[in-house]
Amino acid sequence: MMPETETVGIERFHRLRLVPPGLLTLIGIAFLYWVARGADNSVESTFVAQSTWTLATAQAAGGALLLVGLGGAITRPDRMIGLLTTGLALAWLAPEVAGWSGAPLWVRHTALPLGTMFTPLLVVIGLLYPLGKARARSDRRLVKASYLFGAAMTMAVGLLYQPFLDLDCWRICSPNPLVLFDNPDVSRSVIDLSLWMAIALSSSFLWLALNRRLARSQHQVKAPWYVIGPIGFLALAEIVHASLLLPGLQFPVDPFAQRFMTLFIIRAGLLIAVGFGIAWDLIRDLRIRWSLAGLASDLEEGASGSLASILAQALNDDTVEVAYWIPRLQRHVDANGRTVVPSPEPGRAVTMIESSGTLLGLVMHSSKLAATDLEREIGSAARLAVDNERLRAELLAQANEIRESQGRIVSATDATRRALERDLHDGAQQSLLALSYKLRIARTEARRAGSEDSAAQIEKATEETLATIEAVRKVAHGIFPSILVDAGLIRALESLRERSAIPVDISLPDKRFSELTEMAVYQLIADAIEATTSGVVDGVSVSGTESDGWLTFEVTHPNLRVGYALTHAVDRIGALEGSVVFTEAGLRAEIPCE
Amino acid sequence: MRVVVAEDVMLTREGIVHVLEEAGIEVIAEVADPGALLRVVSTRQPDAALIDIRMPPTHTDEGIVAARQIRETEPEVGVLVLSQFLDSGYAMEVLEGHPERTGYLLKERIFDGAVLVDALNRVMEGETVVDPTIVTRLLGRRRLEDPLERLTPREREVLSLVAEGLSNKGIAERLVVTERTVEAHVTQVFLKLGLDGSPGSHRRVLAVLAFLRA
Secondary structure: OOHHHHHHHHHHHHHHHHHHHHHHHHHHHHHHHHHHHHHOOOOOOOOOOOOOHHHHHHHHHHHHHHHHHHHHHHHOOOOOOOHHHHHHHHHHHHHHHOOOOOOHHHHHHHHHHHHHHHHHHHHHHHHOOOOOOOOOOHHHHHHHHHHHHHHHHHHHHHHHHHHHHHOOOOOOOOOOOOOOOOOOHHHHHHHHHHHHHHHHHHHHHHHHHHHHHHHOOOOOOOOHHHHHEEEEHHHHHHHHHHHHHHHOOOOOOOOOOOHHHHHHHHHHHHHHHHHHHHHHHHHHHHHHHHHHHHHHHHHHHHHOOOOHHHHHHOOOOOOOOOEEEEEEOEEEEEEOEEOOOOOOOOOOEEEEEEEOOEEEEEEEEEEOOOOOOOHHHHOOHHHHHHHHHHHHHHHHHHHHHHHHHHHHHHHHHHHHHHHHHHHHHHHHHHHHHHHHHHHHEEEEEEEEOHHHHHHHHHHHHHHHHHHHHHHHHHHHHHOHHHHHHHHHHHHHHHHHHHHHOOOOEEEOOOOOOOHHHHHHHHHHHHHHHHOOOOOOOEEEEEEEEEEEEEEEEEEEOOOOOOOOHHHHHHHHHHHHEEEEOOOOOOOEEEEOOO | OEEEOOOHHHHHHHHHHHHHHHHOOEEEEEEOOOHHHHHHHHHOOOOOEEOOOOOOOOOOOOHHHHHHHEEEEEOOOOEEEEEOOHHHHHHHHHHHOOOOEEEEEEEHHHHOOOHHHHHHHHOOOOEEEEEEEHHHHHHOOOOOOOOOOOOOOHHHHHHHHHHHHHOOHHHHHHHOOHHHHHHHHHHHHHHOOOOOOOOHHHHHHHHHHHHHOO
């Protein structure tokens, strides 16, 4: 009952993890409200008060991110992306909240440093998207640096920045009640440092992201362009924004200069794009998960056949292939037990499905399904069904293996028999021929010497030798019908008919098939005719047609029944993946003939 | 008569050559593989070629292939294929296409000088030679409704000789009757079996063989 307890554990864990995003979202809603209020009366200190455009885009960006953040936190509590997106929304709205003169001072002074987290959070999302896991060591380092410097600078702004002493203050200029010591130089340095941090983190991110795109590592879950693109441009915008705010450019800064207004709207627009991108992935991810949720029952019902077809349907990806690893055979097979060689191609990703540390199989699918962690989505119940399918595939693979080895045995037997037949013809029969020749010479000489008795005896010996040659010929033909290989099935069956003790009627397509196929068909028909012969006068009728690479034929005779005499021949047909059924009229066989 | 002998087993080859020379037939070359045979045939223009059905390299149907090739390229050269196989299918493979000047003889006949020389002579005269054992087997085949039952014993005899490839003249000599009588028998047989007239002695061999095999 391990899987059950595990599920319960995860659910409880999930519920607890919903508390922080819930609280943050509530704060975000409050922020949206305050920002809207600020637009009414804080013309001096907020962007949103400048125009309907700034207000609309700022609110839309904040709202979209909050929504996506909450959605992500609910549907994907195992990933950080939801929480980080909510954080990004708060950091985005925070400066505007700080700028609203109507808000309580403690709110404004808390909101102001929160804005410092914007760039670090943006970089972290860019690095962790979509699975909430960093892909490379350099990514992990930058994530850590972002958290560290972001937190440090937020604390620094909160505890060391005194807007009251800042000549350039505009969002808020009232004294910070939390400040540790009042020093204008420290205040200014803290702000500059936070700007430099934004530049440093953004540039590092852009450098890593561009390198990754250029390196194009395959078979990894990649962040989709529609999310990573806007994030990249936002990072660029952050660099521009921070550079413009750094001292020495134009002092004092007019916060509502046209370029700042434009930049604000661009940033808001890019944030909206990020929000839509993440939402798109969330919806797709949800859809796939819903489809996969029924996987276990689908598999158990054996609905559309195999895991591969069900996955293809669920993922809306026709190229899905499933390969099961069969340790005993040391190779991969598909659900039908046929050997497959998983060869990674560009644009394809491979997901390993494991169960308690054992590899069950590989799913090869389009690498576009980045946002869904297939391996996780195939739950424990489905895993059981997957394992069932693997076992079934293993059985089929073993059956195939046996069939193949059966085929090899048959081929080897044929080769031996053929060699034996040849030996009889080229060895024994030739010697007998030579003997008959010598006997003829001896007879001629006996006659010449006038010894008629000897001549008569030699004559008798010659006849016996010829009879032996005939006997050897029959044995040789029984061992292997050469004419089958030399002239084909139809000719061989005609010969069979010439020798048969009962009338045989044959109507089969007159063409050559592979040697193994011809052997199998010949053997079955020959054995069937042989089996019907005893004490019966009725004729045997053989008729068949070829279509779609299959030769289907019937051997009709009232005496033809399932019997030991045909086992070997039926096995031969089976070894070539054909089949034989016994009917009222006789037997019907099908065999692939291409 | 100048002949070439193609047989890869030395013992048999020597025997054949001996029998032929005893009968006063000139053996211009003895070869052991199809390549050498075709070279001799094209450069030295023998009257006939005796060809073993099984020859190197694969010992399957090389003899048949070589025989056909000679019939295609050197229609004046008679071809007698020596075989250990009774299957009429092999005979058909050899005769199909060019039944004239072609023969299919079982190997054990070759040391019977008279039979061999007779077959060679017939091939040289443009006839077709089918081993009588094969014809006998075809005639003895079991059939559900046997059209051969409609024939008189004499007609059956004539039919089998036609199947062996004999001309009317040959049949007349064999049965010690007049050629006209043979003609009458043949017409009667063809009529009873529903076969097409007499399209020349070698073509009618194929017609009869095909009928017997069907």
